[in-house]
Amino acid sequence: MFQFFKKNKAELPQFWKDYELKFKDKMSDDLEDKTFCVLDTETTGFDYSKDRILCIGAINLRQRRIEIKDGYEVFIVQQVYGKDAAPIHGILKNSLIPRLSELEALEQFVNYVGNSIIIAHHAIFDLNMINNALLRNGLPELKNTYLDTSHLYKKTIIKSNLITKKEHYTLDELADKFTISKKDRHTAMGDAYITAILFLKILNKLQESGKKVTLKDLLK
Template sequence: MGVFNWFSEKKSNYPDFWLEYLEGFKTQMNKDIKTTRFVAFDTETTGFDFNEDRVLSIGAVSFINKKIEVSKSLELYIKQDVFKAESVKIHGILKNSNVEKQTELDAIKSFLNYIKSDVLIAHHANFDRNMINKMLERHGLGKLKNKFIDTGHLFKKSVHLLYKDEDQPFTLDELAKELNVPLVDRHTATGDALITALIFLKTLSRLDKRKHLNWGYLLPK
Protein backbone atom coordinates (compact mmCIF):
# COMPACT_ATOMS: atom_id res chain seq x y z
CA MET A 1 0.00 0.00 0.00
CA GLY A 2 1.40 3.42 -0.97
CA VAL A 3 1.93 6.17 1.58
CA PHE A 4 -0.90 8.25 0.09
CA ASN A 5 -3.38 5.35 0.24
CA TRP A 6 -2.34 4.58 3.82
CA PHE A 7 -2.89 8.21 4.83
CA SER A 8 -6.26 8.38 3.06
CA GLU A 9 -7.42 5.15 4.70
CA LYS A 10 -6.25 6.33 8.13
CA LYS A 11 -7.99 9.69 7.68
CA SER A 12 -11.22 8.02 6.58
CA ASN A 13 -11.35 6.16 9.90
CA TYR A 14 -11.91 9.43 11.76
CA PRO A 15 -15.52 10.37 12.67
CA ASP A 16 -17.27 13.03 10.61
CA PHE A 17 -17.20 15.67 13.36
CA TRP A 18 -13.39 15.48 13.55
CA LEU A 19 -13.01 15.67 9.77
CA GLU A 20 -15.32 18.68 9.74
CA TYR A 21 -13.15 20.34 12.42
CA LEU A 22 -9.98 19.69 10.35
CA GLU A 23 -11.67 21.05 7.23
CA GLY A 24 -11.89 24.47 8.84
CA PHE A 25 -8.11 24.85 8.81
CA LYS A 26 -7.89 24.62 5.04
CA THR A 27 -8.90 28.27 4.71
CA GLN A 28 -6.22 30.89 5.32
CA MET A 29 -6.11 32.56 8.71
CA ASN A 30 -7.83 35.96 8.88
CA LYS A 31 -5.15 38.65 8.63
CA ASP A 32 -7.33 41.33 10.21
CA ILE A 33 -7.22 40.97 13.99
CA LYS A 34 -10.23 43.23 14.45
CA THR A 35 -12.50 40.90 12.47
CA THR A 36 -11.03 37.65 13.86
CA ARG A 37 -13.16 35.48 16.13
CA PHE A 38 -11.35 34.64 19.36
CA VAL A 39 -12.47 32.04 21.89
CA ALA A 40 -11.40 32.30 25.53
CA PHE A 41 -11.82 29.02 27.38
CA ASP A 42 -11.05 27.33 30.67
CA THR A 43 -11.21 23.81 32.08
CA GLU A 44 -11.99 22.69 35.61
CA THR A 45 -10.30 19.38 36.35
CA THR A 46 -9.90 16.71 39.01
CA GLY A 47 -6.21 17.62 39.31
CA PHE A 48 -3.06 18.48 37.38
CA ASP A 49 -1.91 15.10 36.08
CA PHE A 50 -2.54 14.93 32.33
CA ASN A 51 -2.70 11.12 32.34
CA GLU A 52 -4.58 10.39 35.54
CA ASP A 53 -6.89 13.40 35.95
CA ARG A 54 -9.96 14.33 33.94
CA VAL A 55 -11.77 17.45 32.75
CA LEU A 56 -14.89 18.10 34.84
CA SER A 57 -16.18 21.11 32.92
CA ILE A 58 -15.31 23.38 30.01
CA GLY A 59 -16.37 27.00 29.71
CA ALA A 60 -15.84 29.29 26.73
CA VAL A 61 -16.83 32.72 25.45
CA SER A 62 -16.24 34.14 21.98
CA PHE A 63 -15.62 37.69 20.81
CA ILE A 64 -15.04 39.66 17.64
CA ASN A 65 -13.72 43.23 17.54
CA LYS A 66 -13.56 43.38 21.35
CA LYS A 67 -17.26 42.55 21.76
CA ILE A 68 -17.88 39.49 23.94
CA GLU A 69 -20.89 37.39 22.93
CA VAL A 70 -21.94 36.45 26.46
CA SER A 71 -25.31 35.10 25.28
CA LYS A 72 -23.44 32.62 23.08
CA SER A 73 -21.11 31.27 25.77
CA LEU A 74 -20.41 27.56 26.14
CA GLU A 75 -20.75 25.63 29.41
CA LEU A 76 -20.19 21.87 29.48
CA TYR A 77 -20.20 19.43 32.40
CA ILE A 78 -18.79 15.97 31.88
CA LYS A 79 -19.82 12.66 33.43
CA GLN A 80 -17.00 11.22 35.51
CA ASP A 81 -15.46 7.83 36.04
CA VAL A 82 -12.49 9.46 37.77
CA PHE A 83 -13.35 11.73 40.70
CA LYS A 84 -11.37 13.40 43.47
CA ALA A 85 -13.41 14.74 46.35
CA GLU A 86 -10.57 17.03 47.48
CA SER A 87 -10.84 19.10 44.27
CA VAL A 88 -14.48 20.02 45.01
CA LYS A 89 -13.40 22.78 47.42
CA ILE A 90 -11.80 24.58 44.45
CA HIS A 91 -14.36 24.20 41.66
CA GLY A 92 -17.46 23.14 43.62
CA ILE A 93 -18.47 20.47 41.09
CA LEU A 94 -19.86 17.38 42.81
CA LYS A 95 -19.91 13.95 41.16
CA ASN A 96 -23.64 13.58 41.59
CA SER A 97 -24.67 17.25 41.37
CA ASN A 98 -27.85 18.25 39.59
CA VAL A 99 -26.18 20.03 36.65
CA GLU A 100 -26.80 18.35 33.30
CA LYS A 101 -23.75 16.29 32.31
CA GLN A 102 -22.74 14.67 29.06
CA THR A 103 -20.27 12.02 28.04
CA GLU A 104 -16.69 13.03 27.34
CA LEU A 105 -17.16 12.30 23.63
CA ASP A 106 -20.27 14.49 23.40
CA ALA A 107 -18.39 17.27 25.21
CA ILE A 108 -15.59 17.00 22.66
CA LYS A 109 -18.08 17.32 19.80
CA SER A 110 -19.71 20.39 21.37
CA PHE A 111 -16.36 22.03 22.13
CA LEU A 112 -14.93 21.51 18.64
CA ASN A 113 -18.15 22.76 17.05
CA TYR A 114 -17.89 25.93 19.19
CA ILE A 115 -14.20 26.76 18.70
CA LYS A 116 -13.99 25.77 15.01
CA SER A 117 -10.62 26.93 13.60
CA ASP A 118 -10.58 30.18 15.60
CA VAL A 119 -7.79 31.53 17.81
CA LEU A 120 -7.96 30.19 21.38
CA ILE A 121 -7.18 32.27 24.47
CA ALA A 122 -6.39 30.69 27.84
CA HIS A 123 -4.52 31.48 31.04
CA HIS A 124 -1.70 28.95 31.53
CA ALA A 125 -2.73 27.76 28.07
CA ASN A 126 -0.45 24.72 27.99
CA PHE A 127 -2.36 23.10 30.83
CA ASP A 128 -5.82 23.53 29.28
CA ARG A 129 -4.53 22.54 25.84
CA ASN A 130 -2.91 19.37 27.19
CA MET A 131 -6.02 18.38 29.15
CA ILE A 132 -8.18 18.76 26.03
CA ASN A 133 -5.61 16.91 23.93
CA LYS A 134 -5.72 13.99 26.37
CA MET A 135 -9.50 13.90 26.00
CA LEU A 136 -9.06 13.75 22.22
CA GLU A 137 -6.39 11.06 22.52
CA ARG A 138 -8.66 8.83 24.61
CA HIS A 139 -11.10 8.79 21.69
CA GLY A 140 -8.53 8.12 18.99
CA LEU A 141 -8.44 11.70 17.68
CA GLY A 142 -5.56 14.07 16.93
CA LYS A 143 -4.49 17.17 18.84
CA LEU A 144 -6.06 20.62 18.72
CA LYS A 145 -4.95 22.50 15.60
CA ASN A 146 -5.93 26.01 16.72
CA LYS A 147 -3.52 28.86 17.34
CA PHE A 148 -3.17 29.59 21.06
CA ILE A 149 -2.48 32.79 22.99
CA ASP A 150 -1.60 32.65 26.70
CA THR A 151 -2.84 35.73 28.57
CA GLY A 152 0.00 35.53 31.08
CA HIS A 153 2.70 35.55 28.39
CA LEU A 154 0.97 38.27 26.42
CA PHE A 155 0.59 40.51 29.46
CA LYS A 156 4.29 40.23 30.23
CA LYS A 157 5.15 41.19 26.67
CA SER A 158 2.75 44.13 26.76
CA VAL A 159 4.44 45.80 29.73
CA HIS A 160 8.01 44.50 29.26
CA LEU A 161 8.12 43.39 32.87
CA LEU A 162 11.41 43.60 34.67
CA TYR A 163 10.16 43.28 38.24
CA LYS A 164 8.88 39.69 38.03
CA ASP A 165 10.95 36.63 37.13
CA GLU A 166 10.31 35.73 33.50
CA ASP A 167 9.75 32.09 34.47
CA GLN A 168 7.35 32.96 37.30
CA PRO A 169 3.80 32.99 35.91
CA PHE A 170 1.11 35.46 36.89
CA THR A 171 -2.01 33.98 38.43
CA LEU A 172 -5.39 34.83 36.97
CA ASP A 173 -6.18 36.74 40.19
CA GLU A 174 -3.01 38.84 39.88
CA LEU A 175 -3.77 39.83 36.31
CA ALA A 176 -7.39 40.59 37.14
CA LYS A 177 -6.27 42.89 39.96
CA GLU A 178 -3.63 44.57 37.78
CA LEU A 179 -6.16 45.26 35.00
CA ASN A 180 -9.20 45.98 37.21
CA VAL A 181 -11.15 42.98 35.94
CA PRO A 182 -13.91 41.81 38.33
CA LEU A 183 -13.57 38.23 39.56
CA VAL A 184 -17.08 37.10 38.64
CA ASP A 185 -17.84 33.37 39.14
CA ARG A 186 -14.18 32.61 39.90
CA HIS A 187 -13.28 28.89 39.73
CA THR A 188 -16.13 28.02 37.41
CA ALA A 189 -15.02 27.20 33.87
CA THR A 190 -17.30 29.77 32.22
CA GLY A 191 -16.54 32.43 34.83
CA ASP A 192 -12.79 31.97 34.42
CA ALA A 193 -13.18 31.99 30.62
CA LEU A 194 -14.96 35.36 30.84
CA ILE A 195 -12.27 36.76 33.16
CA THR A 196 -9.61 35.51 30.73
CA ALA A 197 -11.41 37.17 27.82
CA LEU A 198 -11.57 40.52 29.66
CA ILE A 199 -7.87 40.29 30.59
CA PHE A 200 -7.00 39.58 26.97
CA LEU A 201 -9.09 42.47 25.66
CA LYS A 202 -7.57 44.95 28.13
CA THR A 203 -4.09 43.77 27.17
CA LEU A 204 -5.08 44.06 23.52
CA SER A 205 -6.08 47.70 24.07
CA ARG A 206 -2.62 48.43 25.48
CA LEU A 207 -0.99 46.86 22.46
CA ASP A 208 -3.28 48.74 20.09
CA LYS A 209 -2.16 52.06 21.59
CA ARG A 210 1.48 51.05 21.16
CA LYS A 211 0.99 49.85 17.58
CA HIS A 212 1.80 46.24 18.57
CA LEU A 213 -1.54 44.85 17.45
CA ASN A 214 -0.29 42.32 14.90
CA TRP A 215 -0.12 38.53 14.65
CA GLY A 216 3.66 38.48 14.89
CA TYR A 217 3.43 40.05 18.32
CA LEU A 218 0.35 38.20 19.57
CA LEU A 219 1.18 34.64 18.60
CA PRO A 220 4.04 32.75 20.31
CA LYS A 221 7.12 32.19 18.17
Protein backbone atom coordinates in the same frame (compact mmCIF):
# COMPACT_ATOMS: atom_id res chain seq x y z
CA MET B 1 3.77 5.94 9.65
CA PHE B 2 2.11 7.80 6.80
CA GLN B 3 0.12 4.70 6.00
CA PHE B 4 -1.06 4.41 9.54
CA PHE B 5 -2.11 8.04 9.63
CA LYS B 6 -4.06 7.73 6.41
CA LYS B 7 -5.88 4.68 7.53
CA ASN B 8 -6.68 6.32 10.78
CA LYS B 9 -8.03 9.37 9.03
CA ALA B 10 -10.62 7.39 7.14
CA GLU B 11 -12.04 6.15 10.42
CA LEU B 12 -12.40 9.61 11.92
CA PRO B 13 -15.99 10.62 12.65
CA GLN B 14 -17.78 13.09 10.40
CA PHE B 15 -17.68 15.94 12.91
CA TRP B 16 -13.89 15.78 13.01
CA LYS B 17 -13.65 15.84 9.22
CA ASP B 18 -15.89 18.92 9.19
CA TYR B 19 -13.68 20.51 11.81
CA GLU B 20 -10.53 19.89 9.78
CA LEU B 21 -12.13 21.35 6.68
CA LYS B 22 -12.55 24.67 8.46
CA PHE B 23 -8.78 25.10 8.47
CA LYS B 24 -8.42 24.88 4.70
CA ASP B 25 -8.56 28.58 3.97
CA LYS B 26 -5.64 30.71 4.98
CA MET B 27 -6.48 33.27 7.63
CA SER B 28 -5.70 36.99 7.51
CA ASP B 29 -3.42 38.54 10.07
CA ASP B 30 -5.80 41.34 11.12
CA LEU B 31 -7.12 40.91 14.64
CA GLU B 32 -10.38 42.65 13.76
CA ASP B 33 -11.32 39.80 11.38
CA LYS B 34 -10.69 37.11 13.93
CA THR B 35 -12.97 35.14 16.13
CA PHE B 36 -11.40 34.20 19.43
CA CYS B 37 -12.61 31.38 21.60
CA VAL B 38 -11.70 32.16 25.21
CA LEU B 39 -11.90 29.02 27.28
CA ASP B 40 -11.23 27.50 30.65
CA THR B 41 -11.55 23.95 31.93
CA GLU B 42 -12.28 22.67 35.42
CA THR B 43 -10.53 19.36 36.05
CA THR B 44 -10.17 16.72 38.73
CA GLY B 45 -6.52 17.69 39.16
CA PHE B 46 -3.31 18.60 37.40
CA ASP B 47 -2.09 15.24 36.07
CA TYR B 48 -2.59 15.07 32.30
CA SER B 49 -2.85 11.29 32.19
CA LYS B 50 -4.76 10.56 35.38
CA ASP B 51 -7.02 13.56 35.74
CA ARG B 52 -10.13 14.35 33.74
CA ILE B 53 -12.09 17.38 32.56
CA LEU B 54 -15.27 18.07 34.53
CA CYS B 55 -16.38 21.19 32.76
CA ILE B 56 -15.47 23.30 29.75
CA GLY B 57 -16.57 26.92 29.63
CA ALA B 58 -15.97 29.11 26.60
CA ILE B 59 -17.06 32.39 25.08
CA ASN B 60 -16.67 33.88 21.64
CA LEU B 61 -14.94 37.17 21.22
CA ARG B 62 -15.17 39.10 17.99
CA GLN B 63 -14.31 42.77 17.46
CA ARG B 64 -14.18 43.32 21.21
CA ARG B 65 -17.70 41.97 21.63
CA ILE B 66 -18.98 39.01 23.57
CA GLU B 67 -22.46 37.72 22.77
CA ILE B 68 -23.72 36.16 25.97
CA LYS B 69 -26.00 33.72 24.18
CA ASP B 70 -23.01 32.33 22.30
CA GLY B 71 -21.40 31.23 25.53
CA TYR B 72 -20.66 27.55 25.85
CA GLU B 73 -20.70 25.57 29.06
CA VAL B 74 -20.66 21.79 29.30
CA PHE B 75 -20.37 19.42 32.24
CA ILE B 76 -18.91 15.97 31.68
CA VAL B 77 -19.59 12.64 33.38
CA GLN B 78 -16.33 11.26 34.72
CA GLN B 79 -15.43 8.12 36.63
CA VAL B 80 -12.28 9.69 37.98
CA TYR B 81 -13.00 12.08 40.78
CA GLY B 82 -10.49 14.29 42.51
CA LYS B 83 -11.47 15.04 46.06
CA ASP B 84 -8.84 17.77 46.36
CA ALA B 85 -10.15 19.93 43.54
CA ALA B 86 -13.85 19.78 44.48
CA PRO B 87 -13.70 22.57 47.05
CA ILE B 88 -12.21 24.87 44.39
CA HIS B 89 -14.65 24.49 41.52
CA GLY B 90 -17.58 23.17 43.56
CA ILE B 91 -18.56 20.49 41.03
CA LEU B 92 -19.66 17.39 42.93
CA LYS B 93 -19.59 13.92 41.44
CA ASN B 94 -23.30 13.28 41.66
CA SER B 95 -24.73 16.75 41.42
CA LEU B 96 -27.85 17.30 39.38
CA ILE B 97 -26.43 19.46 36.58
CA PRO B 98 -27.17 17.77 33.23
CA ARG B 99 -23.99 16.17 31.97
CA LEU B 100 -22.66 14.63 28.78
CA SER B 101 -20.26 11.79 28.13
CA GLU B 102 -16.72 12.84 27.32
CA LEU B 103 -17.06 12.03 23.62
CA GLU B 104 -20.35 13.93 23.30
CA ALA B 105 -18.84 16.93 25.03
CA LEU B 106 -15.77 16.84 22.80
CA GLU B 107 -17.90 16.68 19.68
CA GLN B 108 -19.91 19.69 20.84
CA PHE B 109 -16.79 21.55 21.75
CA VAL B 110 -15.01 20.85 18.47
CA ASN B 111 -18.08 22.04 16.57
CA TYR B 112 -18.16 25.14 18.73
CA VAL B 113 -14.52 26.11 18.54
CA GLY B 114 -14.17 25.67 14.77
CA ASN B 115 -11.11 27.45 13.42
CA SER B 116 -11.19 30.31 15.94
CA ILE B 117 -8.09 31.27 17.88
CA ILE B 118 -8.09 29.79 21.34
CA ILE B 119 -7.25 32.07 24.27
CA ALA B 120 -6.72 30.74 27.77
CA HIS B 121 -4.76 31.61 30.87
CA HIS B 122 -1.86 29.14 31.04
CA ALA B 123 -3.32 27.79 27.80
CA ILE B 124 -0.97 24.84 27.66
CA PHE B 125 -2.72 23.22 30.60
CA ASP B 126 -6.23 23.43 29.18
CA LEU B 127 -5.09 22.35 25.72
CA ASN B 128 -3.18 19.37 27.08
CA MET B 129 -6.23 18.31 29.06
CA ILE B 130 -8.45 18.56 25.98
CA ASN B 131 -5.92 16.89 23.69
CA ASN B 132 -5.51 14.01 26.11
CA ALA B 133 -9.25 13.57 26.21
CA LEU B 134 -9.32 13.57 22.40
CA LEU B 135 -6.56 10.97 22.35
CA ARG B 136 -8.48 8.70 24.76
CA ASN B 137 -11.41 8.85 22.36
CA GLY B 138 -9.27 7.97 19.33
CA LEU B 139 -9.12 11.49 17.93
CA PRO B 140 -6.18 13.67 16.83
CA GLU B 141 -5.13 16.86 18.58
CA LEU B 142 -6.76 20.27 18.16
CA LYS B 143 -5.48 22.24 15.20
CA ASN B 144 -6.24 25.71 16.50
CA THR B 145 -3.74 28.51 16.98
CA TYR B 146 -3.71 29.56 20.61
CA LEU B 147 -2.70 32.50 22.79
CA ASP B 148 -1.81 32.47 26.47
CA THR B 149 -2.80 35.57 28.48
CA SER B 150 -0.11 34.84 31.07
CA HIS B 151 2.48 35.02 28.31
CA LEU B 152 0.86 38.04 26.61
CA TYR B 153 0.93 39.99 29.87
CA LYS B 154 4.71 39.83 29.90
CA LYS B 155 4.79 41.79 26.65
CA THR B 156 3.15 44.75 28.42
CA ILE B 157 5.77 45.05 31.14
CA ILE B 158 8.11 47.90 30.33
CA LYS B 159 11.71 47.08 29.61
CA SER B 160 13.62 48.22 32.65
CA ASN B 161 16.41 46.83 34.74
CA LEU B 162 14.40 47.75 37.78
CA ILE B 163 11.71 45.15 37.25
CA THR B 164 12.19 41.46 37.64
CA LYS B 165 9.73 39.59 35.46
CA LYS B 166 8.17 36.57 37.03
CA GLU B 167 7.99 33.24 35.23
CA HIS B 168 4.24 32.89 35.80
CA TYR B 169 1.42 35.25 36.61
CA THR B 170 -1.76 33.77 38.05
CA LEU B 171 -5.19 34.79 36.82
CA ASP B 172 -5.95 36.21 40.28
CA GLU B 173 -2.86 38.35 40.25
CA LEU B 174 -3.61 39.79 36.83
CA ALA B 175 -7.31 40.31 37.57
CA ASP B 176 -6.19 42.46 40.53
CA LYS B 177 -3.66 44.32 38.41
CA PHE B 178 -6.26 45.18 35.80
CA THR B 179 -9.10 45.67 38.32
CA ILE B 180 -11.33 42.93 36.95
CA SER B 181 -13.97 41.58 39.32
CA LYS B 182 -13.23 38.03 40.47
CA LYS B 183 -16.79 37.14 41.40
CA ASP B 184 -17.09 34.05 39.21
CA ARG B 185 -13.59 32.79 39.72
CA HIS B 186 -13.33 28.98 39.54
CA THR B 187 -16.31 28.35 37.37
CA ALA B 188 -15.15 27.48 33.88
CA MET B 189 -17.24 30.13 32.21
CA GLY B 190 -16.51 32.78 34.83
CA ASP B 191 -12.79 32.25 34.40
CA ALA B 192 -13.21 32.34 30.62
CA TYR B 193 -14.94 35.72 30.96
CA ILE B 194 -12.22 37.11 33.23
CA THR B 195 -9.62 35.85 30.75
CA ALA B 196 -11.47 37.52 27.85
CA ILE B 197 -11.55 40.91 29.59
CA LEU B 198 -7.93 40.45 30.58
CA PHE B 199 -7.03 39.74 26.96
CA LEU B 200 -8.80 42.90 25.78
CA LYS B 201 -7.08 45.02 28.41
CA ILE B 202 -3.68 43.59 27.55
CA LEU B 203 -4.31 44.19 23.87
CA ASN B 204 -5.29 47.78 24.66
CA LYS B 205 -2.10 48.24 26.61
CA LEU B 206 -0.02 46.84 23.75
CA GLN B 207 -1.70 49.21 21.32
CA GLU B 208 -1.13 52.23 23.55
CA SER B 209 2.25 52.77 21.98
CA GLY B 210 0.34 53.48 18.78
CA LYS B 211 1.38 50.46 16.80
CA LYS B 212 -1.20 48.27 15.15
CA VAL B 213 -0.85 44.87 16.76
CA THR B 214 -1.30 41.88 14.49
CA LEU B 215 -1.80 38.24 15.27
CA LYS B 216 1.80 37.60 14.35
CA ASP B 217 2.95 40.04 17.06
CA LEU B 218 0.90 38.24 19.64
CA LEU B 219 2.17 34.81 18.63
CA LYS B 220 5.80 35.89 18.95
